[in-house]
Amino acid sequence: MAAADPRRMADAIRFLALDAIARAGDGHPGAPLGCAEIATALFTRHLVCNPDDPEWPNRDRFVLSNGHGSMLLYAALHLAGYAGISLDAIKSFRELGSPCHGHPEFAPHHGIEATTGPLGQGIANAVGMAVAEARLAAEFGPDLVDHRTYALVGDGCLMEGIAHEVISLAGHLRLGKLTFLWDDNRITDDGSTDLSISEDVRARFRAADWQVIDCDGHDVEAVSAALLLAKGDPRPSLIACRTIIGRGLPRLEGQRGAHGGRVFDSDCAEARAARFWDHPAFTVPEDVLAAWRDGAGARNRAAYAAWQERRAASPAAIRTEFDRRAEGRLPDAWRETLVGLKRHWTETAPERPTIEVAADILAALTETIPDLFSGAPDLEGPTKHKQALPAFTAQNRGGRYLHYGIREHAMGAMMNGMAAHRGLIPVGATYLVFSDYLRPALRMAALMELPVITVYSHDSIGIGRNGPTHQPVEFLASLRAIPNMLVLRPADAVETVEAWEMALANRHGPTSLICSRQPLPPLRRSPGGENLxxxxxxxxxxxxxxxxxxxxxxxxxxxxxxxxxxxxxxxxxxxxxxxxxxxxxxxxxxxxxxxxxxxxxxxxxxxxxxxxxxxxxxxxxxxxxxxxxxxxxxxxxxxxxxxxxxxxxxxxxxxxxxxx
Amino acid sequence: MAAADPRRMADAIRFLALDAIARAGDGHPGAPLGCAEIATALFTRHLVCNPDDPEWPNRDRFVLSNGHGSMLLYAALHLAGYAGISLDAIKSFRELGSPCHGHPEFAPHHGIEATTGPLGQGIANAVGMAVAEARLAAEFGPDLVDHRTYALVGDGCLMEGIAHEVISLAGHLRLGKLTFLWDDNRITDDGSTDLSISEDVRARFRAADWQVIDCDGHDVEAVSAALLLAKGDPRPSLIACRTIIGRGLPRLEGQRGAHGGRVFDSDCAEARAARFWDHPAFTVPEDVLAAWRDGAGARNRAAYAAWQERRAASPAAIRTEFDRRAEGRLPDAWRETLVGLKRHWTETAPERPTIEVAADILAALTETIPDLFSGAPDLEGPTKHKQALPAFTAQNRGGRYLHYGIREHAMGAMMNGMAAHRGLIPVGATYLVFSDYLRPALRMAALMELPVITVYSHDSIGIGRNGPTHQPVEFLASLRAIPNMLVLRPADAVETVEAWEMALANRHGPTSLICSRQPLPPLRRSPGGENLxxxxxxxxxxxxxxxxxxxxxxxxxxxxxxxxxxxxxxxxxxxxxxxxxxxxxxxxxxxxxxxxxxxxxxxxxxxxxxxxxxxxxxxxxxxxxxxxxxxxxxxxxxxxxxxxxxxxxxxxxxxxxxxx
Known part of the structure; x- marks a missing residue:
């Protein structure tokens, strides 16, 4: 095991970030500098990963929810040894074509687990990943699935409403393998957090049944100890890391301007002097790099090898199914169920609400596609998308239906996390007007090219007496406007089957399947085989x-x-x-x-x-x-x-x- | 003072609601029945209002945030004596053209302070109303402005993310005249709240510095005592009213189906037997009606008369200004500032980001239009919409800029509340991509025809290196899709002045004023007088x-x-x-x-x-x-x-x- 001063290991992040941001001409130095010790503790001592096999299905997931601090992630991935995030890549930070985008963009092959930037999305993704882990662990057992999920979150993430939705739900579901690391720096873009918040954030998490741990975010040992405590509790954990924004950059540290302020060469020089870092730009001392590679790579080698052995020793049927799920492929015979349903409905020709038809299709598909994981924001009755599925709860991790509560936005972003995790095909059902509540997450699904299916009921004035608050008129247009969003509005039962087929076949983007509350007459009597x-x-x-x-x-x-x-x-x-x-x-x-x-x-x-x-x-x-x-x-x-x-x-x- | 048993006064709400829902064929009986005592306590003992002058500017505001319980509001308004909500109106509940819509629709002349239904919007509206009250009280003094704001909220309202945004902000701002009455019935549409929440809601409110009061929601005296306690505390108050959903309807009370279940004539008969209510459908006994009219009307007569006297005794200039603000009219000379700016920018022709131009225009307008109240969700620097405006804080109610924190959705819905309250013209500034976060509130502004102005910066790929998460591509289309939303995208400084003029002139709907981050060259050199x-x-x-x-x-x-x-x-x-x-x-x-x-x-x-x-x-x-x-x-x-x-x-x- 290579040894290096943790302070210098963290400074390696700091200076890669500073040099890259200075070179790019803009960026956000506050978080990479303020969270360097947190990332060092997590990556080199706790995160279970394999930089040589970034998409190892049983890796721990890490989401940088405060995505503006992207250089923190790129620096850590580079130091950890992810080949795709080379030094050249870091030097091209924020240039067109670089893998080091302004904000992180979903690229699991590079160790980037989610596109983040719009605040609150990332932590909700992480909660979705933790749900996926729990569900898959129940299905495949801890030999194949047993990992943790971490998210680094800023004050902004926690102020966003979606944060409370997922905090509440994660506590309710007792997602004990989920840990948030809070960059508690008391500074936002406007200045002191005193300008806009005086809430006791810790008490709020405790109210939602989280473990709350305090630590000095600039002490690698303290963060590491907190991470150990997190592992020992059945509740999800918040580690409140007291930090100084922009730590190590004398002109800006602890100041408002640190969040997104420009970094000049003079800043880099001053920071070097202040931290006794006498290495040229983009240069990581060998002992520090070796310690990082050991910490993030060698440390995990045994765990990785053991997992590969367990996988190899699994019964062939389980291994095959596990691999399929981890690779995000559909089962071979997935279309057959649909063919049968289409024939059935062509013959029996019922006059039915298409939301009921869609729900029946889901029910039939859940038998042939075990990946399907349904849920709704307190609309089980009207959307009928629970069917006979058992609920996923704190007690029953084998459930396949999530009662999201009245938390549409959480549903949308958690589904993104499940799809990014792989192994589940999330299906969320709600009313079309409520798509506005999850729209920021829909956009992220489209941007991340995630196969997430949202089924909407109540698609027009046809819903009647509930009135204009519940009658969509602009939503077909607004969903059609989102690039890479497949929008489907079937006219009858047969088209609903065809729409479901299209939704499942759409593996590189989200689908909006839009259904009626009122019964629609059968229109397609001789559909033939083709999906028209x-x-x-x-x-x-x-x-x-x-x-x-x-x-x-x-x-x-x-x-x-x-x-x-x-x-x-x-x-x-x-x-x-x-x-x-x-x-x-x-x-x-x-x-x-x-x-x-x-x-x-x-x-x-x-x-x-x-x-x-x-x-x-x-x-x-x-x-x-x-x-x-x-x-x-x-x-x-x-x-x-x-x-x-x-x-x-x-x-x-x-x-x-x-x-x- | 007419006397009547509070139980019978509450039952008057119950049976009007039951009869109307049975007649309409659908509706939501759970909340009107479960909250009948809460509404009775509030309307007949505390709410300061005048059914003969519904739009009295200094009335207390009451928002039914759980809007599906609309019959509760209609019944209470009818019993209180609001002429527009006649018995015939209640009989036409949910029929086309009735003022008793499926969900309440903004109609202050009928006592309906906000359109509600999409959960979470109403409580955020209420917080905006409380901000408006505090700001106007600072401007006009307590002789003219001194009222409270109440919201009735369900579990759904509190689960929505926007709820936490406004709970946190209302506590931070110490909006002591704001009271939430929580219908704590432990049932949602899916069934028991245990399905989706186990959080300690009271602790969560306390963490945000609210007073929390518990009471039996079916005891008018207890609710009334809690309302009294709320008035005595400088913090906003949550009154947690323990209730039974659908109380009084034997077949459904306390059950899942009570929320939105159908009500049959047999239910009405059973309820009558259970509550010893032997009056025909839509019939309120005279003594009960008299007690309601006394409680909601006569009780407030002295306060109303005293306020009218104070208004009459105000200096003419103050009275004139107050009346103008209360009526929502712009000051006579409001266009003059814009004419001057247009001339100036035609001549000096700066190459500037239009967001900076828009901010300069706002700054100039704030001098001539004291109604303008600006704010941004932690983007003071990039949007520049604070300018020299003092911040509105717990300590300074005279402020005109609100640091919303990273809470876009709260901003949108609070602005709706301010506009519905009247007296302020809310202006919110953020990035165009974040409009998705407040979109549900934008829709409500369009539906309520509220003059709310949102100014967006960062309108295209022109923002550059922050990447696709921050680059709008679909937002012009999605905003243009919203009926009654005025979408403006000016090309230079002169057009930005014209756009501001259009935004202010748009008194019956919201405006999206879309600006660039990057500098735009001047294009209009000889604009003349007309607003092209x-x-x-x-x-x-x-x-x-x-x-x-x-x-x-x-x-x-x-x-x-x-x-x-x-x-x-x-x-x-x-x-x-x-x-x-x-x-x-x-x-x-x-x-x-x-x-x-x-x-x-x-x-x-x-x-x-x-x-x-x-x-x-x-x-x-x-x-x-x-x-x-x-x-x-x-x-x-x-x-x-x-x-x-x-x-x-x-x-x-x-x-x-x-x-x-």
């Missing part, structure tokens, strides 16, 4: 009796409205087709020829969707008609609301006629 | 040298890109105009003739905006060109990113040429 929804849009009813004059386009519950309108137009001798368009994204990705076939140029086009128009012009053109909402909904019976807001077959017919 | 931005879009540079062939359309920082492209095209002899389009909404509201003048039909149209395309097809048509973003940004220098993502004059020229 996967093409984004398709002709559901052909124009008859001559050259097509009108194309009606609908989604979800409004496809039936379009069909009624078509019947009227056809009766008047106007050849009219109906296009169902469950996914804009998928349709946009089709070849021009297919799109021209589905929406023939030169035909009058009218779209109908119980939502705002934004974005529809792309499909209907400048002279197209649109029947939908122009403002918020109202409180009244659903069917009456459709009439009240003019979303009717008659209105569609009028729009078409006016253009013929 | 108010038309949504206008021709900034005319096509020259013949019939116009190309129309380039840009917003914000990309208008300069369009001007560069125009120079290239004009140099090639292609007559090209540039349209600046700071507001889609405003442009959509212009007459067709004006729109055809600005974007002449038959010209090649190319739009440029450093954001996703969604919605642009409306303005550029099917064959138009678009230069913008197709996915998330990246970490690198801002100018390099514009080149990397191809948002350049060359790209605009190529798009135009390809269509000529």
């Amino acid at each position: 929804s996967a093409r984004g849009a398709y002709v559901l009813a052909q124009a008859a009796g001559g050259r097509q004059k009108v194309t009606l386009i609908g989604t979800g519950s409004e496809v039936a409205v379009a069909l009624d309108a078509r019947a009227q137009l056809q009766a008047e001798g106007i050849p009219t087709s109906v296009v169902s368009m469950p996914s804009w994204d998928a349709f946009a990705a089709q070849p021009d020829s297919y799109r021209a076939e589905v929406i023939p140029p030169g035909t009058v086009r009218v779209a109908v969707e119980a939502a705002v128009r934004l974005g529809w012009d792309r499909w209907i053109g400048e002279n197209g008609g649109f029947v939908g909402m122009t403002g918020f909904g109202a409180s009244g019976p659903g069917e009456e609301l459709f009439r009240h807001f003019g979303i009717t077959a008659d209105a569609v017919v009028r729009e078409a006629r006016a253009r013929l | 931005s108010a038309r949504g879009a206008y021709v900034l540079a005319q096509a020259a040298g013949g019939r116009q062939k190309v129309t380039l359309i840009g917003t914000g920082s990309e208008v300069a890109v369009a001007l560069d492209a125009r120079a290239q095209l004009q140099a090639e002899g292609i007559p090209t105009s540039v349209v600046s389009m700071p507001s889609w909404d405003a442009f959509a509201a212009q007459p067709d003739s004006y729109r055809a003048e600005v974007i002449p039909p038959g010209t090649v149209r190319v739009a440029v905006e450093a954001a996703v395309r969604l919605g642009w097809d409306r303005w550029i048509g099917e064959n138009g060109g678009f230069v913008g973003m197709t996915g998330f940004g990246a970490s690198g220098p801002g100018e390099e990113l514009f080149r990397h993502f191809g948002i350049t004059a060359d790209a605009v020229v190529r798009e135009a040429r390809a269509r000529l």
